[in-house]
Amino acid sequence: MTIEDIALTMTPGIGVKGVVHLLECFGDARQVFAASEELLTDRAELRPDLARRIARRSAMPAAEREWNYCRKHGLTAVASTDPEYPPLLREIPDYPHVLYVRGDVAALSMRCVSIVGTREATPYGQRMCGELVRGLAERVPGVCIVSGLAFGIDVAAHRAALAAGAKTVAVVANALPDVTPAQHEPVARDIVAAGGAIVSELHAQVKQKGTFYLARNRIIAALSAGTVVVESPCAGGSLMTAHCADGYDRSVMAVPGRAVDAASKGPNLLIRNKKAQLVLSAEDIVSELMWDLGPAGAGPRSTGQSPCLTADEAGLLACFRSSDPVSTEELGALCGLGTCEMSVLLLGLEMAGAVRQLPGNRYIRLMDNL
Structure with a gap:
């Protein structure tokens, strides 16, 4: 540097x-x-x-x-030409040449996964966020949770990582050493004390106009092998982060929710449009990132992969004998499952892009090679 x-x-x-x-x-x-x-x-x-x-x-x-x-504020400046610069961030075409870091720079190069979501988090979203982070901390040695220190899901992800003993990195849209929002300064101190880091690309002389959040989101996406959207409305910063991750060939994942819940509309749309892999647990994240296969699975995703189905979903999919539409009554007779259980499996198949619902409570198979 x-x-x-x-x-x-x-x-x-x-x-x-x-x-x-x-x-x-x-x-x-x-x-x-x-x-x-x-x-x-x-x-x-x-x-x-x-x-x-x-x-x-x-x-x-x-x-x-x-x-x-x-030097006065104890910040570390890291250039993209330095060996300490996070390698995944260096791969994107619009990487920030200088990062300003409060805390341990090494945290930025750990096995990072970004978890983002709405500021208006629901109890369901906070619970899912906590379960995902705890599961990752238990299953992935050296995992680091990346988020934006905002209200709602972001700060819940940081707090869950701290509670689970995992490192966490907060990317902020302001110059250090301060954080935005200021109410989360105690969380920022805990992040640094636990070996994590607060990161910004903004130097102290930049004029703060509240216009740096979208640029910040690209860093959240690029630091990690994948991004998980827990809750989000149909538009917002979390979906922009997912868009950036997709553009950088990183894995995009989303937690599904009820169709009538406003906070779940964003993740549900990502899943429906096959822009995100459905995740229900930490195991799903580990599998999507291929971290169960060793360190080589921590990089950008390979494209063109077929969605993974559970054994029950695959069994139900096999009941589609042709490309013709099949009614739920016919499927029930073929698979022998109850209505409730079959509905759940059909929802999973639909979110995986394997089937599509048609008018008249009928379904059609979309892909043959799953």
């Missing part, structure tokens, strides 16, 4: 992707600032005014103030 790394991110007119482009052209921040205006315009194809700002090192005084600010 050098002061040039900070200065590069503080140069006016050079955004996140502009920094990534310059690093691709020159290798590291020191080489960027060592380049002439001509080389910056020729090799990096910068506008002359931007090349001039870099060549004249115009952001260096601000970077020196930030360097001293970090």
